[in-house]
Amino acid sequence: MKKLCLIIFAFVILLGNFAHANTDDDIAVLTKGKWVNKSDGYKVRENSDKTVERYKTIEFNIDHTFVMDSVKLKYTGEWRLIDDNIYLEFNDSDIKTKIAQFDNDKLVVGKDIYKGYSGAFAGLINFYEFTGIPNATLGHIIMVIIGLFFIFLAIRYNYEPLLLIPIGFGIIIGNIPFYQVAGFNLQLGIYEEGSVMSYLYFGVRQGIYPPLIFLGIGAMTDFSSLISNPKLMILGAAAQVGIFLTFIGALVLGFAPAEAGAIGIIGGADGPTAIFLASKLAPNLIGPIAIAAYSYMALVPIIQPPFMKLLITKKERLIRMKPPRSVSKLEKIMFPIVGLLLTAYISPSALPLLGMLFFGNLLKESTVTKRLADTARTSLIDIVTILLGITVGASTQADIFLTPQSLWIFGLGALSFIIATCGGLLFAKLMNVFLKGDNKINPLIGAAGVSAVPDSARVVQHEGLKADPTNHLLMHAMAPNVSGVIGSAVAAGVLLSFLM
Amino acid sequence: MISVIGKIGLDFSAAAGSGVTVAIVGWLIVFAVLTLLVIVFTQIPKLIYYNTRKKLRQQNKQAVVTDDDLHIAGDVSAAISMALYMFFDEMHDEESNVITIKRVRKTYSPWSSKIYGLRTWPGK
Numbered sequence: 146m147k148k149l150c151l152i153i154f155a156f157v158i159l160l161g162n163f164a165h166a167n168t169d170d171d172i173a174v175l176t177k178g179k180w181v182n183k184s185d186g187y188k189v190r191e192n193s194d195k196t197v198e199r200y201k202t203i204e205f206n207i208d209h210t211f212v213m214d215s216v217k218l219k220y221t222g223e224w225r226l227i228d229d230n231i232y233l234e235f236n237d238s239d240i241k242t243k244i245a246q247f248d249n250d251k252l253v254v255g256k257d258i259y260k261g262y263s264g265a266f267a268g269l270i271n272f273y274e275f276t277g278i279p280n281a282t283l284g285h286i287i288m289v290i291i292g293l294f295f296i297f298l299a300i301r302y303n304y305e306p307l308l309l310i311p312i313g314f315g316i317i318i319g320n321i322p323f324y325q326v327a328g329f330n331l332q333l334g335i336y337e338e339g340s341v342m343s344y345l346y347f348g349v350r351q352g353i354y355p356p357l358i359f360l361g362i363g364a365m366t367d368f369s370s371l372i373s374n375p376k377l378m379i380l381g382a383a384a385q386v387g388i389f390l391t392f393i394g395a396l397v398l399g400f401a402p403a404e405a406g407a408i409g410i411i412g413g414a415d416g417p418t419a420i421f422l423a424s425k426l427a428p429n430l431i432g433p434i435a436i437a438a439y440s441y442m443a444l445v446p447i448i449q450p451p452f453m454k455l456l457i458t459k460k461e462r463l464i465r466m467k468p469p470r471s472v473s474k475l476e477k478i479m480f481p482i483v484g485l486l487l488t489a490y491i492s493p494s495a496l497p498l499l500g501m502l503f504f505g506n507l508l509k510e511s512t513v514t515k516r517l518a519d520t521a522r523t524s525l526i527d528i529v530t531i532l533l534g535i536t537v538g539a540s541t542q543a544d545i546f547l548t549p550q551s552l553w554i555f556g557l558g559a560l561s562f563i564i565a566t567c568g569g570l571l572f573a574k575l576m577n578v579f580l581k582g583d584n585k586i587n588p589l590i591g592a593a594g595v596s597a598v599p600d601s602a603r604v605v606q607h608e609g610l611k612a613d614p615t616n617h618l619l620m621h622a623m624a625p626n627v628s629g630v631i632g633s634a635v636a637a638g639v640l641l642s643f644l645m
Numbered sequence: 646m647i648s649v650i651g652k653i654g655l656d657f658s659a660a661a662g663s664g665v666t667v668a669i670v671g672w673l674i675v676f677a678v679l680t681l682l683v684i685v686f687t688q689i690p691k692l693i694y695y696n697t698r699k700k701l702r703q704q705n706k707q708a709v710v711t712d713d714d715l716h717i718a719g720d721v722s723a724a725i726s727m728a729l730y731m732f733f734d735e736m737h738d739e740e741s742n743v744i745t746i747k748r749v750r751k752t753y754s755p756w757s758s759k760i761y762g763l764r765t766w767p768g769k
Contacts, residue, residue, distance in 0.1 A: 369719070371686075372686055373719070375682065375683040375686040375687050376683055376687075378679045378682055378683050379676075379679060379680065379683060381679060382672075382675050382676045382678075382679040382680070383676075385672060385675045386672060388671075388672075389667075389668035389669070389671050389672045390668065392664070392667070392668050392671075393664050393665060393668050396664040402663070402664065402667075405664070406667075467718075468718040468719055468720045468721075469718070469719045470716035470717060470719060471716070471717050471718070471719045471721075471722040473690075473693065475693060476686075476689060476690065476693065479689060480686070483682075483685060483686075483689075487678065487681050487682055487685065488678050488682070491674065491677070491678050492674065492678060620719070628679060628682075631678075631679065631682075632675050632678075632679055635674070635675050635678050635679075636671060636672075636675050639670075639671040639674050639675065640667075643667045643670075643671065644667070
């Protein structure tokens with residue numbers, strides 16, 4: 146029995162030696178299919194700290210050549226099997242010879258361990274790596290849920306659907322995970338040079354879309370209510386206090402002055418202005434600032450009413466205002482020309498915005514350029530809104546957007562909006578102290594000074610009707626509302642000239 | 646979230662200097678620009694209606710012409726416009742009440758004439 150055991154043991158040892166020594170078998174195993182390695186440490190993009198796992202393959206050919214397919218490059222070379230070692234000599238002279246060894250059914254090349262698979266299965270692994278599933282992160286899922294929430298708000302509650310639908314869908318587009326690694330450009334994402342989305346985003350990055358939107362706004366805005374009662378323009382200035390107080394708040398929180406200015410402008414409640422200023426002062430924060438500005442604009446019906454109820458008494462809410470006088474055509478034509486000269490001379494940095502706003506308005510009021518005005522207020526503004534919405538949404542790629550900074554921007558944006566609303570309301574109350582008789586104003590219209598045309602004016606009308614179903618404040622609220630647009634553009638120009 | 650808040654410290658010195666100055670001056674500039682617009686657009690109607698005011702004064706030297714005399718409220722002009730629109734829109738209802746039946750004669754057209762049909766021999 147003992148002898149039998151010894152014979153079997155010796156046979157196994159010999160068999161092992163034979164097997165190991167059998168070079169032909171090793172070559173057969175080596176050249177069959179592909180060797181696949183998965184390892185960590187690949188940077189998602191050049192300036193990112195985040196690393197991901199990526200696949201690498203080696204294919205050994207019978208003619209003693211090999212192809213190593215790394216993440217970014219394909220390497221070729223020749224291999225030799227000497228004893229137990231496989232020597233890989235790369236054609237690229239920069240890479241030193243590597244030595245590979247078998248470890249059971251695996252192949253060890255330096256620190257990397259490769260598993261052998263058939264060519265078809267290795268192809269499937271390659272395909273799987275390029276799908277969204279292995280590249281998805283919790284951040285992507287969170288952002289997709291936010292995008293769906295925006296779409297839900299727009300469809301279910303009709304909150305700014307023209308903005309929230311493109312932005313919401315853009316968020317989903319921007320958060321479809323795909324294969325990303327530093328130095329490898331699939332030209333898919335908005336931050337990948339040469340991609341279609343990147344080209345469309347150019348209009349946001351360079352501040353091209355906002356002036357075009359302002360052209361459309363100018364061509365669709367009737368400034369009659371403002372011209373008929375110019376004193377209401379002051380409310381548009383008062384509400385801009387939100388911008389400047391938030392600017393101080395952002396500085397206190399440690400943001401750089403330029404970034405603080407771009408964050409503060411969220412309180413202007415004017416999406417195009419916020420994007421314009423952010424593109425100039427803090428291009429790295431465009432995404433969160435734009436999303437915050439548009440989100441809060443859409444949420445005006447939720448944000449403003451509690452502060453209106455808090456600051457304005459029941460008696461004040463019942464104040465009826467004198468109906469606005471009818472404005473002559475000459476006054477309407479003079480307004481954009483005089484308005485541009487006065488505002489742009491004091492704040493020339495806001496010229497792209499103010500120039501286009503007043504130009505659009507002149508197209509409308511001159512009545513001789515109806516075709517141009519119609520295009521500006523319909524097709525042009527629609528096209529730009531689509532491009533702006535979808536690209537701003539897509540710019541919220543989770544790995545770039547979901548940062549502590551973004552959370553702070555959202556917090557400061559909300560604060561800015563609230564301060565601006567309260568500033569407008571309180572200043573309207575203050576104005577009433579000096580106004581007499583039927584010149585008194587309903588302080589609710591102060592809330593419309595935060596721009597957000599025409600949503601905040603609509604909220605004022607709604608709240609006014611709640612207090613008195615026969616008191617229509619919409620026309621009166623439109624005056625501070627449109628002056629808020631001018632005020633926030635001037636504020637943007639001022640911040641630009643101070644901080645750039 | 647708590648860790649995030651903890652990471653950002655409050656630095657009042659950053660805002661105390663130029664920050665507050667920028668904020669105050671910036672807001673004052675916005676105020677100044679819009680106040681200027683208020684002043685200009687309060688005066689513009691007075692300039693526009695200067696001639697009208699002068700004519701009214703000449704017609705009745707004792708009369709004091711106020712802004713309210715010259716300005717028509719928006720809802721008043723809307724009511725006048727509506728009345729005019731309805732008046733012109735309903736004008737077609739005032740018919741002459743003379744009903745006529747006129748026989749319409751069709752003028753001759755060779756378009757469908759049988760003598761130009763395909764069965765006729767050419768040159769006949």
